[in-house]
Amino acid sequence: MYLRALRQRSPLPGAVPYLRSSAQRRVVLLSTTSKRLQEKQDAPGQHGQRDGEQRQSKTTSIRPFTVLALFIPLGYAVSWVTGGRTENTASASEDGFVKYTLAIKEDVSATSAIFTLTPMTTSSTLASGPGLERAIRSVQIKQPQLQIARNYTILPSPGSSTEELRFLIRRERKGEVSGYLHRLPLGSKIELRGPVMDYVWPDGVDEVVFLAGGTGIVPALQVAEGLAGQAHVHILCANRSRQDCAGGFSDTPSPKGWFSWLVRSGDNLDSKSETTNESSPIVSIVKTLKHLPNSASTTPDTPKLRVDYFVDEENIFIQPDQVRQLLLSAQPANAGKVTGKRLLLISGPEGFINYWAGPKQWMNGREIQGPLGGVLSTFSLAGWEVVKL
Numbered sequence: 001m002y003l004r005a006l007r008q009r010s011p012l013p014g015a016v017p018y019l020r021s022s023a024q025r026r027v028v029l030l031s032t033t034s035k036r037l038q039e040k041q042d043a044p045g046q047h048g049q050r051d052g053e054q055r056q057s058k059t060t061s062i063r064p065f066t067v068l069a070l071f072i073p074l075g076y077a078v079s080w081v082t083g084g085r086t087e088n089t090a091s092a093s094e095d096g097f098v099k100y101t102l103a104i105k106e107d108v109s110a111t112s113a114i115f116t117l118t119p120m121t122t123s124s125t126l127a128s129g130p131g132l133e134r135a136i137r138s139v140q141i142k143q144p145q146l147q148i149a150r151n152y153t154i155l156p157s158p159g160s161s162t163e164e165l166r167f168l169i170r171r172e173r174k175g176e177v178s179g180y181l182h183r184l185p186l187g188s189k190i191e192l193r194g195p196v197m198d199y200v201w202p203d204g205v206d207e208v209v210f211l212a213g214g215t216g217i218v219p220a221l222q223v224a225e226g227l228a229g230q231a232h233v234h235i236l237c238a239n240r241s242r243q244d245c246a247g248g249f250s251d252t253p254s255p256k257g258w259f260s261w262l263v264r265s266g267d268n269l270d271s272k273s274e275t276t277n278e279s280s281p282i283v284s285i286v287k288t289l290k291h292l293p294n295s296a297s298t299t300p301d302t303p304k305l306r307v308d309y310f311v312d313e314e315n316i317f318i319q320p321d322q323v324r325q326l327l328l329s330a331q332p333a334n335a336g337k338v339t340g341k342r343l344l345l346i347s348g349p350e351g352f353i354n355y356w357a358g359p360k361q362w363m364n365g366r367e368i369q370g371p372l373g374g375v376l377s378t379f380s381l382a383g384w385e386v387v388k389l
């Protein structure tokens with residue numbers, strides 16, 4: 001019965017979808033094949049041979065290699081103007097990539113950093129657009145040498161300039177785009193296009209439980225910002241290292257039971273941590289979101305943001321029983337009255353999503369939710385709409 005509740009992510013038509021699997025990587029290739037061939041031709045040691053052939057071609061008939069040498073760059077150019085751009089022509093901006101400058105890079109941990117990008121011209125900003133305030137949104141960032149692009153979710157920046165864009169980017173081992181971005185010096189030009197609406201939440205949401213793994217915290221923060229003061233949002237935030245969530249203390253008191261030793265809770269320590277400068281940038285955003293004017297009221301009924309932190313390297317993992325209790329505890333509060341919608345959102349690495357909700361699937365070249373699997377399929381989820389992001 002919950003399968004019906006699973007919604008497909010609905011990016012704007014023409015948007016390039018997920019990139020986490022190799023199939024997905026193929027989908028977002030922007031003329032990569034021709035570009036790679038071009039690079040191969042330009043590789044050291046091959047110039048002499050090519051030059052020789054080019055010289056020879058002037059005096060003899062055109063040889064197949066020469067035809068390739070001429071047509072590959074041409075094919076690349078045509079593909080870039082047509083194929084690469086048409087992939088995304090239906091997006092809100094419809095103007096391809098926009099140039100930004102890497103203004104600030106702030107390390108969060110050994111493998112991830114927050115990139116702050118400012119538009120190179122004030123007329124070209126991707127930060128706003130119709131309907132975006134109710135959507136989880138990302139942009140595509142280009143790796144210009146390989147002509148490929150990857151999606152990165154826009155990090156909320158409550159209170160700061162709307163023209164700059166911030167991203168939490170994890171450097172993947174041998175990752176083509178994330179590695180490229182992490183190597184860029186400050187002041188570099190970065191090309192973006194979008195934004196893409198990865199998920200539009202429905203009207204009338206009053207309860208959200210968000211299971212976030214790694215950079216999956218970013219869409220969770222977008223939801224928390226978008227629903228501030230309107231819905232109770234509870235984020236369970238799984239991190240690889242303590243650095244990722246330094247200064248963050250869980251809002252939920254330590255559970256009593258056999259697994260309580262696994263879960264560290266700060267109880268009321270959050271206020272203490274606010275007085276220190278040791279918070280990771282992500283934790284700082286959480287604190288800012290908790291104190292937004294429309295959610296800072298102290299009345300018990302005011303929808304609140306609650307966040308619990310978990311750290312892999314300390315063997316502190318989100319426990320299925322915790323999630324079960326959380327979902328159950330939301331029910332009595334709503335019993336006997338007309339309730340709004342309740343969302344259970346899962347975002348993070350493929351393995352994280354698979355563990356909690358089962359894999360997403362591909363159908364007709366599009367990524368769809370697929371059946372609910374994983375741990376959540378063993379729960380009673382009546383009234384909860386489950387979305388794999």
Ligand SMILES: Cc1cc2nc3c(=O)[nH]c(=O)nc-3n(C[C@H](O)[C@H](O)[C@H](O)COP(=O)(O)OP(=O)(O)OC[C@H]3O[C@@H](n4cnc5c(N)ncnc54)[C@H](O)[C@@H]3O)c2cc1C
Nearest residue numbers: 018019150151152153168169170173174175176177178215
């Ligand atoms: C909607 C959306 C939002 C996203 N938001 C963010 C975000 O905010 N922050 C963030 O950091 N990421 C985000 N991602 C993920 C991001 O788009 C990239 O997928 C990620 O950065 C890796 O890209 P890459 O080019 O660096 O790595 P890739 O080159 O794609 O490689 C990824 C990993 O796979 C391995 N790999 C590569 N090719 C193969 C192969 N053929 N077989 C097996 N393994 C292989 C690599 O060694 C590497 O470890 C988002 C993805 C989506 C779809």
